[in-house]
Amino acid sequence: MKRIPLVDINRQYKILQKALDAASRRVMRSGIYVLGKEVEAFEHEFSSYCHVKYAVGVASGLDALTIALRALEIGHGDEVITVAHTFMATAQAIRAVGATPIFIDVEPNTLLIDPNILEQKITKQTKAILPVQLYGSMANMDALNDISIKNKLFIIEDACQAHGSLYKNKHAGSIGHIGCFSFYPSKNLGAYGDGGMIVTQFENIAKKVKILRNVGQIKKNVHVSSGYTSRLDEIQAAMLRVKLPYLDQWNSKRNDHAKTYIEMLSGLPIEIVQVPKNVVSNYHLFVIKTKLRNQLISYLDSCGISTGVHYPTPIHIQLSMKEYGYQEGDLPITESASRQIVSLPMFSELKEAEIRRVAKIVRIFFNTNK
Ligand SMILES: *Cc1c(COP(=O)(O)O)cnc(C)c1O
Numbered sequence: 001m002k003r004i005p006l007v008d009i010n011r012q013y014k015i016l017q018k019a020l021d022a023a024s025r026r027v028m029r030s031g032i033y034v035l036g037k038e039v040e041a042f043e044h045e046f047s048s049y050c051h052v053k054y055a056v057g058v059a060s061g062l063d064a065l066t067i068a069l070r071a072l073e074i075g076h077g078d079e080v081i082t083v084a085h086t087f088m089a090t091a092q093a094i095r096a097v098g099a100t101p102i103f104i105d106v107e108p109n110t111l112l113i114d115p116n117i118l119e120q121k122i123t124k125q126t127k128a129i130l131p132v133q134l135y136g137s138m139a140n141m142d143a144l145n146d147i148s149i150k151n152k153l154f155i156i157e158d159a160c161q162a163h164g165s166l167y168k169n170k171h172a173g174s175i176g177h178i179g180c181f182s183f184y185p186s187k188n189l190g191a192y193g194d195g196g197m198i199v200t201q202f203e204n205i206a207k208k209v210k211i212l213r214n215v216g217q218i219k220k221n222v223h224v225s226s227g228y229t230s231r232l233d234e235i236q237a238a239m240l241r242v243k244l245p246y247l248d249q250w251n252s253k254r255n256d257h258a259k260t261y262i263e264m265l266s267g268l269p270i271e272i273v274q275v276p277k278n279v280v281s282n283y284h285l286f287v288i289k290t291k292l293r294n295q296l297i298s299y300l301d302s303c304g305i306s307t308g309v310h311y312p313t314p315i316h317i318q319l320s321m322k323e324y325g326y327q328e329g330d331l332p333i334t335e336s337a338s339r340q341i342v343s344l345p346m347f348s349e350l351k352e353a354e355i356r357r358v359a360k361i362v363r364i365f366f367n368t369n370k
Helices: 010-030 036-052 063-069 089-096 139-149 205-214 234-264 291-303 319-324 332-340 353-369
Strands: 054-058 077-084 098-102 126-129 155-160 178-182 194-198 217-219 286-289 341-344
Touching: 010 234, 036 054, 036 155, 036 194, 036 234, 054 063, 054 205, 063 089, 063 155, 063 178, 063 194, 063 205, 077 089, 089 098, 089 319, 126 139, 139 155, 139 217, 194 205, 234 353, 291 341, 291 353, 332 341
Parallel strands: 077 098, 077 126, 126 155, 155 178
Antiparallel strands: 054 194, 178 194, 286 341
16 A cells, blocks of 8 residues: 655645646746746735735745844844744744744643743743744634733744634734744645745835845845845745645645544544634644654554654754753643654645545554553
8 A cells, every 4th residue: 555645745746737837937938036026926915815915025934034033123132932842943033133032831732822821921021922823723812912912022923834724714924913934845835945925014014024035135236234135036936826826725625634533533542732713724734642652653654654743852952942041841731742742644635545544543553552
């Protein structure tokens, strides 16, 4: 039997091959490869998709986060409150601008930032909250908004896994002051290389971001600040323009897959990471928790099923974050989750029969390990 991968981005390429190949050829022939009309058009299409006024293409999700922090003038001496249960880029961005990441624990059921413990971490130095819309789910944005207004803090959404996810019918990225996206190939909206996007409702922020992404240049040969060479390129924008119209139907397929998993895994001694009631997840990942995680992964692997762990080492105890002085034990919920989580195969082109096979093998594993 054929192996079932955690994610197979090639199936999508095969379906859209004609349109994608045509889009890339169009750019090759145009002679314009950076900051041309494809990027401009895609920024337009993506901002209307997210229902925000402005979208600015950048080179990656990490750059989107870094430039967002810079645009809000967050830097040395400032603190940004975030989670350690995330991909490293979230924290690297805070570090890159010279600010200090303050890691707090997550809610045990959703594995998202816990607003109830957030306020006690606010100091005079705190400038922003950086919630991560992990696995395509979304944090309690009402609670975070209340805290942000009361304490005059910015909210930067790490929506790098949440293209098209909804919180009370509002798109991920559109709720905070700034939303940051990645178009890494395996994301729900993925390019054929690296890419990212910053979205915002505020004109002054969008203007600053455009300057920062282009070497601090406000117009040709006039540089008003330090900056980055961080532009989404024309080929990627052209490919993403082909894919964006399919995003909602792809996300809805992932929701169907999740439903099948949930039905077929019911009654087992596992915990399925929960999506809050007022959230529609894009199911970037489907994650379950079990104390027998490592054994389950090996068993699935031996049966031809690939899985992932997102993420096995919490950020606060990674070597690169050593200088901030965190230790094992500081974030007990994050740490225990990191030992128990496993991501099952999930992508829109996954076949019903494949999902059933994965679920069946998980059931067999638990029936023999009772
Ligand atoms: C993918 C991802 C990023 C970074 O995106 P890149 O484009 O790889 O730089 C940041 N945060 C989260 C939560 C991600 O999943």
